[in-house]
Amino acid sequence: MALTRREFLKNSAASAAAAAIGVSLFANQSVFASETVWHKSVCRYCGVGCGVMLGVEGGKPVAVKGDTKNTINKGLLCVKGFYLHKVITGKDRLLKPLIRKNDKLVEASWDEAMELVAAKFKESIEANGPDSVAFYGSGQAETEETYVANKLFKGHIGTNNMEGNPRLCMASAVGGYLTTFGADEPVGSYDDLDHAEMFFLIGSNTAESHPVLYDRLVARKKANPSTKIVAIDPRKTPTNKIIDLHLQVKPGYDLAVMHAIAKVLIEEGYTDEKFISDSVNFSNGKEPITYEEYKTFLKKFTPEYASEQAGIPAEDIVKAAKLFGQTSRVVSMWTMGVNQRIAGVWLNNLIHNLHLLTGKLGKPGSDSLSLTGQPNACGGVREGGGLCHLLPAHRKVAKEAHRQQIADIWNVPVTNIQPKPGKHTMAMFDAISKGEIKNLYVMCTNPAHSLPNLNKYLQGMKDCFMVVAESFHPTETSKIADVVLPAAFWGEKEGVYGCTERRSQYMPKALKPQGEARWDADILIDLAKRLGHGKNFEHFKSAEDIWNEYLKCTKGKDMDLTGAPYSRLKEVRGLRWPVPSVDHPGTTHRFVEGDPLFPKDKAEGRRMYFYGKPDGKAVIFARPDKGPAEPVDAEYPIAMMTGRVLEHFHTSTMTGQVPQLVRAVPKPYVEVHPDDAKKIGLTDRGMAKVITRRGELELMVKLSDRPLPGNVFLPWHWPEKLSNLLTNDVFDPGSKEPEYKVCACKVEKA
Amino acid sequence: MIQSLTSIFSKITKSKTYLRPPGAVPEDEFISRCIKCSKCAQVCSYNSIKILHLNAGKDFGTPVIEAKDIPCYLCMECPRICPSGALDNALVDKEKVRMGLAVIDESKCLPFLGVICRSCYDECPIHRVAIVLEDELLPRIDAETCTGCGICESVCPAEEIAITIKPLSQLADKRK
Amino acid sequence: MFIASMIIKVNPEKADDLLESLKIFENITTYGLHKDDNIIVVVEAESIEDVEKLSKRLLTEFNEIKGVFPTYVTSDDADGMK
Structure with a gap:
């Protein structure tokens, strides 16, 4: 009671x-x-x-x-x-389906709403082909939900226009892991945090974006006070409280710094030459090069050159490099500051380079660990294959064998799955704006808030037939939808989330959904039936049924989850793949002995064998240094950075429901350095106008020494002031991930 | 004993003690000096300063700050404009303001319950000084440097606000 | 209705007896003896004056009580604190 x-x-x-x-x-x-x-x-x-x-x-x-x-x-x-x-139980929970009538969203029955969605999709597929429809999902959806969407769109409707918001946050990390190691996701795990003697943070405000991991760093430092923390970040963040050395680089100019660190590591003799000859190849991105050619490539990247590029003291670069070299166990961690960049994949490669040069990888306390922004970006979308070029369990649509394997599990002719990748997120919304994609199904995400350079894409989203399955309304996206479907929220459905460290964890259904809300997978199965594809979805009576079919896809793959059925996941606190059998404990380090997939025979005594690469060798890349796509100039002299705060998450559809969190950080603002404020005539809590080539916003000024003079910082959480009206939609040519993190702006008194 | 008991009860229930604008002289003197001109409230661009209504009895017309709604952002406009000396005209440094003292109720404060929260610490205008974090987690008030501005109280996301300002008048015996 | 909590400082030797005695009062809830000589009680009363009266009574009637220290007062209706 x-x-x-x-x-x-x-x-x-x-x-x-x-x-x-x-x-x-x-x-x-x-x-x-x-x-x-x-x-x-x-x-x-x-x-x-x-x-x-x-x-x-x-x-x-x-x-x-x-x-x-x-x-x-x-x-x-x-x-x-x-x-x-x-x-x-938040105030904005959507309890009934809504459909647009006379330009207004009005309540409708589930049947009416689903009939409308099915009719529209059928009509467009018949008239314009399957590529006239698209699905846009989420790193917050369950693996089961993404799996059903993937099966429906790629396997039955027959389009690869199936994307998810991890494209906007993790794609560059995926690109980095794939090109360097030949396999996506980290080599080590969180266990390494408790053994590391140095943490190398780059583009990560760990204290605010991953507070619990930050606490683990604090605990590690307390237990072992000699632990060093070095950060490369253009802004002072709350994470600075525990760091020993801060390289406060100009936003977007850190690639040269990474090369300079590599150069110092080699010159000062901190490399692990045996490891390099055993397990490393070199490449310039186009073709293999030799170790010597790599050294020649690095000649240009003296600490002085990098210092000039990044605007930091050369001796700090040397200091950081020496620390990296001298410390036996190093964990690097990064997030959006690395990934959301025009050279995001390259920068990921350059982080891995340092670990490969020094052999600080694949052993306790050393790892090159990409931190994830969403609870199931790794599990559902990266592993589940929820992007336009992927199929479940690290497969690619372009590979015939992969298509065949999945077509067999899905019980469809292999010809149903197109061999050509579909449109990646930015291309998809571009095609929507051009009217080439006519129907869009959005699940569990808010692109009308989160896409960069929104002015370019909003009209297209309004004009197309857009279905939004979402627990909350209004969001910027649901507001302009044609059909809004109330989705069951966390706690109201069961499923699996896979986090940063390859760990899959089970979530139970503890509550009945609010109102008439339904589980997303159930809605998608309903749609499949109405589109005439019912027979391959009928056997999904529960989340467990979907999970079990997905496990078949993972069998024998590098991300084998065969040993993680619901019965086991319900008992344990997650399992880290590969976990090939129910008696296997899961894997803390990949590509080494102890990894069930480690091929001892092929390794022939080598400590690490990167089995995703044909010869088992990872790649050190000689990538050119590249600044931001939109450098500051006379007209737009200030670099604009974006990011987040501890109390809010993404587009605040969830945190906005909690009055206590709203109270803590109630409204949008721009962080301005006092020196800049003085020049422009801004006062603390006064208003400023931030203008980029794409839009302008009036924002409250928060005077702060966190950004350097010449830089401003905008958190992106609030719908009333969309920082994405200002951001740049140019993207990394490899990962197709946009450069949210830096663009040029001017700031005026409002 | 009985006398002090009564006076404590009267303090926390009957006659409210108010958080006065920055630079306010001690409460008794403040009441006698303040000419209720509202100039401080007019100059306050954040609407932090409110003027008490009739039902406040003898305090009617005097300026107060309800920190949990809108705290003082220490712009230091009001002390210099006060015509009566109820606010110290000479006070210009925000660091020197002593309106009150932040007090943390550890039974409500989230970090003391094992929840990572740094809202007060991050927003404190005497940043990293007036509120410090023990073990990078638990907020502690530095009584020497806390201005009593109440920004911490205004942002506290605890279920029941866990950090509140005790006005200067309540602290008269504790600090000057 | 007012709800007030108090720490009652007592003679440690008599503390257990006193704790029992206090349970007789209908409007007093005891919350145990702490650190040798502190009894925590919560008093419910119609007015602040009643709370005070009760405190006085405790001090005068029980020789074992060395002091009564109010720590918190609240009201269980929304505008009782006027």
Whole structure:
């Protein structure tokens, strides 16, 4: 039974008395102790993968607490996760389907809404072919949901126009892992954080974007005070509190710094020559080169040259390099500051280079670890194959064998799956703007807020027939949709999330969906039936059925999850693939002994064998240095950076439901250095106009020494001031990931 | 004992103690000096300063700050404009403001419950000084440098606000 | 209705007896003895004056009580604090 208000007040009063004499009265006694049922789950927010317990009482979510048995967070949560239960019952939960009539969204029955969606899709597919429709999914959807969408669109409708928002956040990391190691996702795991003696952070505001991992760094430093932390970041962030050396580079000019570090490592003799000759090839990106040619390539990248490029002292570059070289165990971590860049893949390669040169990889305490922004970008979209060139379990549409394997599992003729990749996210929205794609199905994401250079794409989204399956309304995207389908939210459906460290974790259904909301996979199966593809979806009676079919796709692949059926996942705190059998414990380090896929015979004594590459050797890349696509100039003299804050997540559709989080950071702002403010005539909390070649915004000014003079910083969470009206939609030619992180702007007093 | 008991109760219930604008002289003197001209409220561009209504009795017409709604952002416009000396005209440095003192209720404060939260710490205008983080997690107030501006109280995301400003008048015996 | 919490400082030897005695009061809830000589109680009363009266009574009637220290007061109706 819940406490009465009176009892609650009495307890509060008694607690206050207890606090006055330094006693904790209710420490072992939860306020909800009596009849709250706790369900083991995974946090809905970022990619860290924290274990949470969802407390349910009388069919209602009452609390969330950290799962003390989960080794990722050991019971710790960030403020977002702590309030997760409040999101479930948030004020903007959509409870009924909506369809657009006379330019207004009005309530409709499920049947009416689904008939409309099916009719529109049928009509367009028949008249204009399957490539006239598209699907845009999410790194926050369950693996099961993405799998069903993939099967429907690629295998049955027959279009590869199937993308997901990880294109906008993780694609460059994927490109980096694939080109360097021949296989996506990290070599090591979070376990390395507890053994590292140095952390090398680049383009990662760990303290705010991955708070629980930040706490692990703090704990590591406390346990081992000689642990060093070096950060490359154009902005001072809260993470600076624990770092020993900050290379505050000009936004977009850090590639030369990475090469200079590599050069110092070689010159000072910090390389692991045996490892290099055993396990490393060299390439200039077009063709193989020799180690000597790589050294020649590096000649230009003296610390002085990099210093000039990046605007930081040359001696700091040398210091960082020496630290990297001298310390035996190093973990590098990065996020959007590296990935959301025109040279995102290259920069990923350059991080891996340092680990390959020094052999600091594939052993406890050393890794090149890409941090993920979404809870299931790795699991659902990267592993599940939810991008236009992929098929489930690290397969490619372009490979006939891969198409055949998946067509067999999907029970369709192989000709159903097109061999040509579909349109990647930016090309997809471009095609929508041009009217080439006529129908779009959006699931669990908010592109009308999150795409860069929005002015270019909004009209197209309004003009096409857009279906949005979403738990919350209005969002910027649902507002302009033709059909909005109420989707069950976290806690109201079961499924699997796969986090940063290759760990898949199970989430139970603990609640009935609010209103008439339905599970996304169920909606997609309904659509499949209405489109006449029912027979290959009928056997999906539960999430477990979908998961089991997906496990068949993973069998024998580098991301083998055969040993992770629901029965096992329900018991454990996740499993890290490859986990080829139910008695296998999962894998902490890949490409080394202990990895079940490590081919001892081929390795012939080599410590690491990168089995994703034909000769088992990873690649060190001699990539040219490249600045931002839009450097500052006389007309737009200030570099504009974007990012996030601790209290909000992405487009704030979730955190915006929690009054306490809104209160903490209520409105959009631009961070301006006091020196710039003085020049422009801006005052703290006054208004400024930020103008780029693509748009302008009036924003509250927050004076701060976090950006350097000449730079400003905009968090991107708020719908009322869309920072993406200003951002640049130019993208990395390899990963197709846009350069959100830096563009040129001017700032005026508003 | 009985006397002090009564006075404590009266302090926390009956006569409210107010958070006054920056530079306010001690409460008794403030009440006698303030001519209720509202100039400080007019110059406050954040609407932080409110003027008390009739139901405030003898305090009617005097300026107050409700930090949990709109705190003082320490722009330092109001002290210099006060015509009566109720606010110290000579006060110009925001670091020298002492309106009150932030107090943390550890039974409500999220980091003390094992939740990572740094809202007060991040927003404190005497940044990294007036609020420090013990073990990079637990916020602690530095009584020497806290201005009592209340920005921390205004942003606290705890279920019940965990950091509140005790106005100068309540602290008269603790610090000057 | 007002709800107030207090720390009652007591003679440690008599503390257990006193804790029992306090349970007789209908409007007092006890929350145990802490750190040898502190009893935490919560008092419910119609007015602040009643809370005060009760505190006085405790001090005068029980010799074992060395002091009564209010720590918190609230009201269980929304505008009771006027």
